[in-house]
Amino acid sequence: MRDELYINNQRVDMSESGINLTFRSNLLSDISKIVSNYSYTIKLPKTANNMRIIGGAVLPSSESDFPYIVHSGRVLRDGIMIVDNANVVLLSIGENIEITLSWGASSNLQELVSGNAKLRDLPFSDDTDKVVTSVLPGSSPMMPYIDWGIEINESTWNAFNHPVLTLSTIFQRIKNKYDIEIVYPESIEKIAGLCIPLTSQNVAEQNQIDEKRTFYVEKELTNNSQDRTFVQLRKDGNQYCYIGDFEELQNVGIYANHIDIVCDMDLHLIVYQEITFPYGYVVPLLFMGNEYTGETLSEEVIDTNRTLFKIKYDIQISGVDLSIEPNIEQCLRFDLIKASTLVYTSSSDNSYININPHVEDLRQGATFYFSANIPDLKLTDILKSIKNMYGLYVTTEPGKFIYHEYKEVYSKKSVAYDWSQKLVSKVNVPNTTEYRLDEIAQSNLFKYKEDDTVKGLYDGVINVNDKTLDAEREAYTSIFAGTDEYGKPSNSSYAYIPIYHYNDSGEVEYDDVEPRILYRQYNRTWRTTFIGLGWEALISEYYGSYIDFITKAKIITETIKLSPVDLKNIDLYIPVYLRQYGTYFAILEIKTGDNNLCDVKLLKL
Template sequence: MTRDELYINNTKADLNKTDITLSYKSNLLTDISKIISNRSYTIRLPKTAKNLALIECSHLPSSISRYPYLKHKGTLLRNGVKMIKNANVVLLETGETIEVALTWGNVTNFAGVVNDGKKLTDITHGTVEGVDWVVWSNKGSNSAQFPLIDYGFNSDDPNVWYHPVVTVKWILDKIQEQSGVTFNFPSDKLTVINKMIIPLLTRNDSQEIYDAYPMTLKVTGYDSSIIKFEAVGDSTQQYVSTNGSRDIYPKFDSTLKLKGTIEVSYTYSQGIDYLNTPFQITVYSTPTKQEEIINIYKPAAYIEPPYIRLVYSFDTSATVYKDGYFIISSGNGKQPINSVSGSLSVTITEREEDVLLGEKFPLVPNLPDIKQIDFIKAVASMVGLFALPDGENGIKFIPFDNLSANKSKAVDWTNRVIMAYNSVTPRNLQYTLDNIAQNNWFRYKEDDNVMGNYDGNIQVDDATIEYERDAITLPFSACSTKGGVAYIPLYSYNEEGELEYNKTNPRILLLDGTKGIFKGLEWTTLIANNYQTYKGLINNAKVVTEYIRLNSIELRDLEMDIPVYLAQYGCYLAIIEITTKENDICECKLLKL
């Protein structure tokens, strides 16, 4: 007889005499975004005073308790063995009994990655050079950060350079760090993953970087009532220039935040309302077209005979134009300036153009527009891995080949089988797997600009199932090869010979020294290297269902990537699902290897 003990929030619940049914499911052949939690079937608790207190009297309509809407910590002991700890218990409903269910083995923090829909560009980032941004400039030669990839531009074009790349490992590390989930990859697969790179094909800017690196307009003098400035800042943050004149020339159409103080001294005259004498920012969209005048009022005033010194505080925004200019002037032009000093910090808050050559190139804002879970799924699928929970907040990636390699560790369940028939035949035998077709296509994202076909197909010789399906479609497009490197048509030239920047789909490549290559990432190659065991699993599939006697300790210590052996059938089998019944009897669904 089975003796179960259920603790909810560390309080022992009263149980009925019926056993709690548990279901253990493998993630073999399962999408990583659908990592399956082990679960119990509905547990019906008697409505004892203890259990009603445990659920905070949530069985009453008048109850204001949040208990039904929260997850609770559960622990299950079976025959004195702690089988399940840190389970999630939820209250399903109340009626004649109190119905609860528990799930366990799920990766708590990973649920946030899956369910929140976070994209790669949602990864938080800082403002440190070499970590969060690099200078996009002609380096003279290629490197691991700026590898040789054919983007379609001429190598001697002074207006463009090879785009930076980041490694797949760099992205995975960021996701782990910010989600609290640990990824455990097998070493041989990690060797391949460490060679994978993601070219940054967009040219998005970063407000965080603009805010961290403002440029400065330093007052150098005046020309009549117009203030003259010197533009101070390194070459990567020259948002405006002055060219030694009083006019200030924007580098591109943008909205600038001007912040700081300017002090101006006049000869004091009675009758002038100095507090309402403005500083003015006058913006021109072309050399002759005035767009707007922005007035700065209410200076701090200090009478210093025979002068009055006014201190203007700037904290204002101005939309400026690359085909025009703007000036900053004192008052209404009627008061002659005695002296002027100060400086303004200049930060971009909006920008029309993409990042230009010579500027700071942010890394995270230019990652592909892909959900984090889809990125993880893509990388795992390319190297033939399925995922298993590994502790509370870990994910262990397992090669399909492990199932065959682990035959030496197989658990012998031969003498535990409760045979259904006098003959040596399974209780139930199925010949197909769910979601498998005669042709199972592994694809890259469709792109009309890619020459050649880089998809792959695993065929199943079974005329009774669906003809074809898309098993995997990566969020990346494939690449053709030119001159021994990957070709990505990011740039082209128009009829006038002018360089044009084109939007294109995300890509994934391998780093070969200082070159970005696609060779080795064709699906035919990936399947040949990583899917041989998988091909054997889905061809001539046989799913065996048997009743097998397993005690509490054996269930607790189950390893889903270790096969079992049944001598009566002379074969090894992978665990798909185990459902507990009474008296240590379990219904086991097993896939023949």
């Protein structure tokens, strides 16, 4: 048996011990542990060739980045490639060069599964991932019927309707960011209809930008009358401020009757005036209501002669608090001191006034941006929740994360490997036999996250008839809470998530809740439901083959002679048949050894 290892397409020098590899299936693995199959640490001799390949990284003065990046590797046994597209990492250099070799998952899949990537880290754009809350509930797939705790009608849906984020959208965003396709069985069509309701009401930065109003000062501001405000503002669209002429005060104010909340105002006004000598300067004054703000208005004499002054006023104000209400006392005005000698006034092209409301709560008609309201959930936990809800196991391929039903293993008996002739033992007794799987108890509890607003009971249990096991364990607790149903569960009922309630004064108040997962469907209107998602229902419908796996388990370990060709072509999810025992087994693990002798762990089907 001759092993060859290539790192970055360069053949390394090997010791006589060769390479021992571990091939491990994910049939009973947690998602966080499916990152890859892996080898034991490989020790390479410190030959000149190997030192060259690692860039002389042994020297403290070396600036080689070889120890800090992942390298490509492949393994050949007797000239046959048994591992391709492996990841090689340098661990340490002592008497030998120690590396690890892992394969079976790409680095981007490792980043997705083993990292702390969160749902809100996916590429959500405020340009596209948004909804207008005024959409009638049930009329849009993004705004399906959900009972939010108060009556949704024409006066409340604008502010109190919330969208949902579908699992299909999440899977697509994962593909966009990580180039990993999430594949699930066509037989479980409900996965495509799962959604996460966005129950928060956070204001996005874009909401602040949406509410900003900018007004530009008219170019020509000629005014020779007395006691008149010279600033005239354009009305830009029906949603912008109204410019009113208040005759009783003989001025023109900035009057924003469409904004009923406190806001900031930023102003940059450059005004040019021509006045006749010797009557002095004509100073523009900034008023808030009837009170002068006391702001300093910088002035600069641009040109002068015996009869005419040309003066520039540069007025810059930022952060003026202004409560905009429909009355003259709260308007912003620019007044002139009495001056019958004013000849001409004009503004520069860059004169403007910005109104920036303080948006603290989503108002009726506001845009609901996903970016500010995505739940704080890890992507790994979402993928786990799908695996556990539908009793699935996971395999990986380059660029793919694939869910499978356990019954697939049983269905492949017709193409099972017959390793009867490869079994080394001649006594028809396994090397070792175990009778229980790790982390299995007599009662295996499946739960939803606790939430005080949920009244129903949605937990479930898988019982295993084995008195030698621990009495009880918590098999899985979802990151989501269960959800009650509005009305008696039926084809027309829908989910009930009471995030709103009426206080004693009849005003609507908001309450936060735990994240939820629902099934969205269309029946004349779009609606969401939790029917069929309780653990008892899920276990009853989807866990039959898994229960067969864990009930009265028998795990044997045998020595089986597997050639390099066997290892190259192995599919860990195809069963093995051993005539000596007259039964089929699922492969759990293969550890290679010398002379092609492998320790194989098998689970009786």
